[in-house]
Amino acid sequence: MEILKLIPAGKNYLWGGTRLRDEYGKKIDLTPLAETWECSVHPDGPSHIMNGEFKGRTLAEVLAQHPEYLGTKVKNGELPVLVKLIDAKKALSVQVHPDDEYARVYEHQNGKTEMWYVIDANEGASLIYGFQHKVTPEILKEAVDTGTLDKHLQKVGVHRG
Numbered sequence: 001m002e003i004l005k006l007i008p009a010g011k012n013y014l015w016g017g018t019r020l021r022d023e024y025g026k027k028i029d030l031t032p033l034a035e036t037w038e039c040s041v042h043p044d045g046p047s048h049i050m051n052g053e054f055k056g057r058t059l060a061e062v063l064a065q066h067p068e069y070l071g072t073k074v075k076n077g078e079l080p081v082l083v084k085l086i087d088a089k090k091a092l093s094v095q096v097h098p099d100d101e102y103a104r105v106y107e108h109q110n111g112k113t114e115m116w117y118v119i120d121a122n123e124g125a126s127l128i129y130g131f132q133h134k135v136t137p138e139i140l141k142e143a144v145d146t147g148t149l150d151k152h153l154q155k156v157g158v159h160r161g
Contacts, residue, residue: 008028008036015088024085035087039083041059080110097114125159128154129154139152
C-alpha cells in the first residue's frame with residue numbers, strides 16, 4: 001500500500017491570520033486562514049486523499065472501507081486524532097471540551113483532549129490551561145456576566161519548540 005497523502009480542510013475563524021498560506025504554503029483560499037485540519041475524519045473538516053487509488057475520497061471513507069489501516073489498538077474503528085495547524089493572529093475564544101463519556105451521550109461524538117506543539121510564537125504568547133483556582137458554576141456565571149472570566153484563567157507562557 002502506498003502512503004496516503006492528505007489534502008487538509010481549512011477554517012477561516014475571525015482570530016486567524018495569513019501565515020499558514022504565506023509561510024507554510026497552504027493552498028487554501030480563505031482569509032483569514034485560522035486553521036488547517038491536516039489529518040481529519042471529522043465531518044466538519046474532512047481530509048481528502050490526494051494520490052493513488054483513493055484519490056478524491058475522504059480519509060473517513062477510506063478508513064471505513066479499510067479499518068485494518070488503523071491497526072489493532074484503535075477503539076470503535078475511528079481515527080482518534082485530529083491534527084491541526086493553527087495561526088492565532090488574535091486571541092482565541094475560551095473553549096471547554098467534554099470528555100468521551102459526556103460527548104458520546106450529548107454530542108454523539110468523541111470528546112476532545114488536546115496536545116499542543118508550538119512551532120512558532122510571538123514574544124509573550126500564552127495558552128490558557130484551566131483555572132487558577134477552584135470555580136463553581138456561580139463564580140463562572142458571574143464572571144461571564146461581568147466580563148471578568150479572564151482573571152480566573154490560568155495562562156501558561158509558550159515559545160517556539
